Amino acid sequence: MSAILLIAVPLLTAFVSILFKKYSHYMLIAVSFLSVFALGYMDLETITIGGFDAPFGIVLILDNYSLIGLYLVNILFFIVAVLNCKEYKKLSSILLVSLAGLNGLLLTGDLFNLFVFLEVAGIAAYLITTTNKKPLATFNYLVQGTLGSSLYLLGLILLYAMFGTLNMSDMAREIGTSGYGAGVTALPFLLMFIGFGVEAKLLPFNSWAKGILASSNSLSGPMIASVYAAAISLVFGRLLTNVFVIEGTLLTIVMGILVFSLVAGEAMAFSSKKVKEILLYSSVSQAALVVLVFMTGFAGWAVYLIIGNATAKLVLFLVTNIAAKQLGDDEVDTFKGLFTNNKVVGLAFTAVTLSVVGLPFFFGFVTKMNILENMFLSGAYVWPALILITSFIEGIYFIRLLLNLWHTDGDSPEVKFDFVLKYVVVVIAVLTMIFGVYTKPVQDSADDLVVYSITEGGNF
Amino acid sequence: MKNFLAFVAVLVLGFLIITSLNNNEAFPNYGEADISERVSQAYIDRSATENPGDITFGETTDLESGPANIVTAIVADYRSFDTLGEVTVLFISSLGVALLLGGVNRKRIDLDFHPNFMLRVGSRALFGIILMTGVYVAIHGHLTPGGGFPGGAMIASSMLLLYLADDEFRVKIKGFKMLESVAGSLYVLIGLTGLLLISGGFFLENFLDNGVIGNLFSAGIVPIVYVLIGLKVGSEISGIIDNFLTEEAV
Amino acid sequence: MLQYAAIAMLMLGLYGLLTQRNVIKIIVSLNIFEIGLNLFIISVGYVDDGIAPILTSNFNNNGLIFVDPLPSALVLTAIVIGVGTTALALALANNIYQKYGTFEIDEMGEE
């Protein structure tokens, strides 16, 4: 079973689904389940498309890195699709296309193809956010997203003009052997970094995030904040570890952006009073943390951080959006004591938040500790201190939120969560706990997750 | 004042980019691009998999990728996966426009401009010619400049002409939706046949033989794919035009 | 010369995005930016006195200098993507107008 089906089948069903409007959401559920199911039968290889090998034709790379990314994205997508298919029937074909786009993003080994899939997934994302009934926010997201991907294209074309190829590993080899100083490739890499920075919600470029996520609903919230964020950070990581060469002034700029997003994200979350805003700003700083870990070279652990964050934000946004819909607004005080009468969801929500903050018995703790340890061993002393301070602030506002949600003196709000959500939320919480305690598989497989290195290049 | 500041900033940025590109030794100056180092040299002399030697129009047969127009070779054969992504972009944007503006029963917006009889009849005649050129451009994509996208745009422009010239005219949306969906699915199915039916085949592989370069029926699946794209693009853009020119029938 | 024009259009587009408050004007400046970008992509592929990369009957011998075909192929895709996003932006503008009754972002008030 070749991995290309992960892209072709959703596309085919999308084209067909516009004819059968009534069954389109069944198709969506079927295809997303099949794609998760089919992942089991895919063998790790590089798939050439159209019969032309690497630098000439387009190539899809299926290695450990993209396999684990595909599992994560497809499973999360399936969960969000199942939970929202009744409510958002009209969007089924758009969701199918966005599934194809996300799978394409994770698989592609060609830089221009990455731009095309970035656009496909991006436009699907704009349409998903139209369900927020906030056209101006979606318009903002569209303008900034298009600007970001155009800058990415500009950077890409500069690289093509200099090195004459579009394939990722071919480009990396050309840059390596070309003997030019780092200054030559600084501008294109910065443009591509900005292009991805807009999508990955790094701070100076993400003024669209507030409009979209602050008024998100149970489809657009989890989709944008967890599924898209995971896919984008994974692809960004692949670019950062393989293609980009970041030194000199570019390094200072990039590090400046990351540190600013990390710290400012936490400060903003600390100062906001609405639950969705707290989650939004904390995911901004988590995105910056993920990119920082990629920059320091621990791709394996960054992937686990992405997995931890993505599953956590899925649960957080799902629960918050559903509660906010039934309670009207998402102020912290209207949420006071929410969990007193729905304990199961409350326990799962707490478990997942504590895993994000890094409580010892949870998955988040294992990833954060290993990241800090590896950073320390590789001689970077400043980053662990920064990470500890930011997770300190993060701990405080999450604990404040949790305590408000659990304890109230007044009467607690009535919110009904349906069974499927409870089931999903509990499964995720239990998994975070299991992998928090039984960490052998996580620690062993962290290093063979490293993104394929340029040296063994090969023709892909 | 803010505008002036922005203007200065943008000017300075432009100046900086230009100077940095000029004294950037890796970036070739305008016009001196050395194609031989680039990947596109292989596209020009079709030597991605095997080296055919020199290619003469009308004689050499069975090249690795058939179309005489090298750009079409790249778009529809070497990198045809991009074009598939391309088609989905248009598909999803027309779907999105329909979702944003769409409704079940819609009627034309009356722009209190009612074309007289002469204009309505004259445009009917012109409609055919524009449509035919569009189809021609789409079919001859692999030989002459143009291809699926420009052809599709021309087909849509002929629809636009009718919309502008006649304020009651409405395209049969159902039919266009069917055309769009069939064309798109056919495109993907052709790709899949390349992958599944031919053993050891690749997705979107050109499994038909390329014939003599320069003939109408040459270059394997490329013309078929390009015609499909032309139809699809044409129907999608006319769908978008229809959405913009109609409003919710209350 | 073409490259400078392309970069100038890029900057014009950026200027438009920086200063304009009207939704339609933002869409227009975004378009200018994209056209500038496409022009720049073409300019990267240009070779002095190269001809269009199409084999035709009267250019038979092989000593031809072709312009780089790959950027033109990429531009073909970039243009259509530009069309897609502009169509979507205009549809959104229509919705914005229906909801807020104006195209000026400042008059829309903080939502």
Place this chain on the structure above:
Amino acid sequence: MTVELLIILTLVLGLVSYFMGRFNKVYGAVVTIIASMFVFISVGYMANDILDGSTFNYNAVKYLPVFATFTVSYLGIFFAILVTFVFAMVSFFNPFFVEKYKYPAVYNMLYIFSLAGVLGVFFTDNLMVLFFFFEFVVWSGLFIIPLGKSKKAAVSYYAFSTAGSFALLYAIFIMRDVAGTYNLYAGLASVSGTTQGTYVMILLSISAFSKLGAFPLHTWLPAAHGNAPHPFSPVLSGALVKLGAFVAILALVKLAPVGDLQSVFGSYTDATFLYASQYAVAILGAMTIVFGTLMAIRQDDAKKLLAYSSVSNGGYILVALSIGGSVGLAGGLYHIIAHALASAAAFLAIGAVSRVTGTSKMSELGGMIHKMPITYMVYLIAIISMAGIPPMGGFISKWLIFQAVIDNGLILIAVAVFFGSIGSFLYVFRPLAALFLGQELPQHKDKAKIPPFFMLLPMIILSLLIVYTGVFPNYILGFINDVMAELGVDALVIGKYTIQGPNGVLHPTLVASVFGVGVLIAFIIFIVLKKSRKVGLMDTYTAGNFIYTEELMHYSLDFYAPIERLYEKYINITEDFYKKLENKVVDFGRMVKYFFFTNKPEVTVFWIVVIIGFLLWGDL
């Protein structure tokens, strides 16, 4: 009984108490008693195993997240016995208080979890496991505190404890970097004396300060102890604060002191010289004593007052540990025991009172002695020990600490220590007078009754122990000498009944017997002579105006008002400082939100232009 089998059993017992708790609240609480008694007894067995010389190195456990090894060391046993004893005694109170909470089952479970965590901290020799259990104790404590009154207290408790544990984590990584392994002893040894040693010492002392509630990082302690559920405050101040003392020992004793030798008043006395780091910690300890005492004097709520007393006692421990030397360290360790017992007994007494009357505010209580004489006796013995008056344990430790302070010529710190002990008598007497003595308040008259036997039992055991530590300290001092030998400090010279300090010999049993005789004589006089007549509230002389309601004109409330007025203005310096810090973060967040998140795309474009310009500006 290996250590981690014990920890796993306690965790399992915790879960058992959770499910039992859901089934019936009181049974759940009973399980906590069984669990803590079981743990205390097994630690006791381990103790006398180790006393006859066999040290145990327990094997690793695969599924703890990090390769976990445990060794039972003297230091570990010393702390473990004390803390598990306090846990066991306090657990007797659980069944009577558990109905009042919203999540009783969770309370029982977390109570046992923090016990397991404490065991893990004291017995591990692997730094990462130390952090793992340290954090685990913080978290289980965190979710118990809000069951009491205030959520803000829990958040500030979390903030300061996490600051402490993150400082500990960073120190662990420095040690890992230098030593190459996570082993506790190897790590400390490899780092002490080097430049990293200073960073590790600073970080470890920050962690100790935050856990002990020492001066700069103490604002969480009164709020947390004051508002925690009644049975959990004694655990918090008696047991969990000792984690801070444990880390302080790691920082101050195990690590070689840092900085050059110097003595402030060296020239006047032939004082031995102290290192800069010891000075710094001693001065901070002294400031804690003074600050704790001043704040305790003006409290209205008895629990808050006791919380501030454990702040100031934490200061004593820090001063003793920082001075070091055989006398200082022995004094410090002994004070840890004395303070743990005394504050546990005091908190239990206040808990018993507030269980019956529902409040622990001194202004609303009075005359509880008539109904609860035994609780009164327990509280009296506890405050005598806290004030450091001879027959009780507190006197021995304070005597040793005073010896050490004077012997090292630290005049300034000696002043603070003396002020502390006088102050401690001042503020501990207030609850005694306000709660127990004086007239019986009408509204509490009917409700107040003698606490059930199972509540009295732990209090009586605690006060007996306080007396025992005061009269026969030498057995415990012998054990402390073993601990000090392991820490590499030469032993304190003790005879069969005497303690040899630098300035003289103390014969505690003789002193106690003199006191005993004095008390006996007073008691005989009290029995023989005519009893004083008990006077009802209405039977008072009021110079002409009549009293119609039976209402108590309370005189014994704030008779320290003149002292309080002296430092009225400077009370919450630290709270304001932390408030300002927090507001700074909030303003920064709001400012960033205001600038970066508008509904126009221009912000992103502006920053893109600026950043690209900045890059290209470099290679113009």
